[in-house]
Amino acid sequence: MTSPSGAEGAAKQAAREARSSPALRLLARGGYAANGVVHLLVGGIVIAVAAGAGADGDQAGAFKAVGAAPAGFLALWALALLLAALGVWHLANAVVITRGSDIKKWGVRIGEGGQALVFIALGVIAVSVALGARPDADETAQDASRGVLAIAGGPFLLGLVGLGLGIGGVAFVVMGVRRSFRTKVEIPPGAAGKAVTILGVVGFLAKGAALVAIGILLIVAAIRVEPEAAGGLDGAVRALREMTGGPFLVASIGGGLIAYGLFCFLRARYARL
Numbered sequence: 001m002t003s004p005s006g007a008e009g010a011a012k013q014a015a016r017e018a019r020s021s022p023a024l025r026l027l028a029r030g031g032y033a034a035n036g037v038v039h040l041l042v043g044g045i046v047i048a049v050a051a052g053a054g055a056d057g058d059q060a061g062a063f064k065a066v067g068a069a070p071a072g073f074l075a076l077w078a079l080a081l082l083l084a085a086l087g088v089w090h091l092a093n094a095v096v097i098t099r100g101s102d103i104k105k106w107g108v109r110i111g112e113g114g115q116a117l118v119f120i121a122l123g124v125i126a127v128s129v130a131l132g133a134r135p136d137a138d139e140t141a142q143d144a145s146r147g148v149l150a151i152a153g154g155p156f157l158l159g160l161v162g163l164g165l166g167i168g169g170v171a172f173v174v175m176g177v178r179r180s181f182r183t184k185v186e187i188p189p190g191a192a193g194k195a196v197t198i199l200g201v202v203g204f205l206a207k208g209a210a211l212v213a214i215g216i217l218l219i220v221a222a223i224r225v226e227p228e229a230a231g232g233l234d235g236a237v238r239a240l241r242e243m244t245g246g247p248f249l250v251a252s253i254g255g256g257l258i259a260y261g262l263f264c265f266l267r268a269r270y271a272r273l
Helices: 003-020 020-051 059-068 074-095 100-131 138-148 155-179 180-184 190-224 233-241 245-271
Strands: none
Touching: 003 020, 003 074, 020 074, 020 100, 020 233, 020 245, 059 074, 059 100, 074 100, 100 233, 138 155, 138 190, 155 180, 155 190, 180 190, 190 233, 190 245, 233 245
């Protein structure tokens, strides 16, 4: 029988081998580009929603748009592969982290693990759309919230999830303001370096604002014990649109998500892997 320490050592060795694989590195860079495609599409849809369109302003809506294009089936499978590979890359990073104090190491592990789950989940959504499914992120969020609210302590748990998303959004905003995302990329000289910085600042601010809005929806659902108040990005966008000056705010977020998508393309080239 393998001891716990032996199993941990084997996992770290497997993660190190994965990280050193040229194929996985190449696919991970492609994953950043695929994430850029998703954000470009989501940003464009969000701007359309700001103008009154009825499209789904979230990742599922982006994948549906890809699926409706010529050769969309193949494009969806390509996006799924690249996003899943990027998820595996972040998972390997979470396993092999060794530097820093225990608190810092666990913070990095949680961050890398969270990103791994996000990218793998996006890959699963892309596959489901390729196979003919038409997922509705808001409906899924409401169903999940309904299930959580039905259990003992459910409102508290749902509120914690919303708070976590809100904190994640604030973290994105802070990374944009402090430009700390530059530690994750090799900043090239000249105009390309300026483009990376400008797109990163705008993109991180917009993505952070979107996550904060989703977190607020979940907290409101928890306080009211109303799962219908919960929602994903599309629900958050539509809620913001109803506010005073909402269409302008939503359009700004859409433009920022496009900037984040362009940053992801540059990150595919300059990421520190």
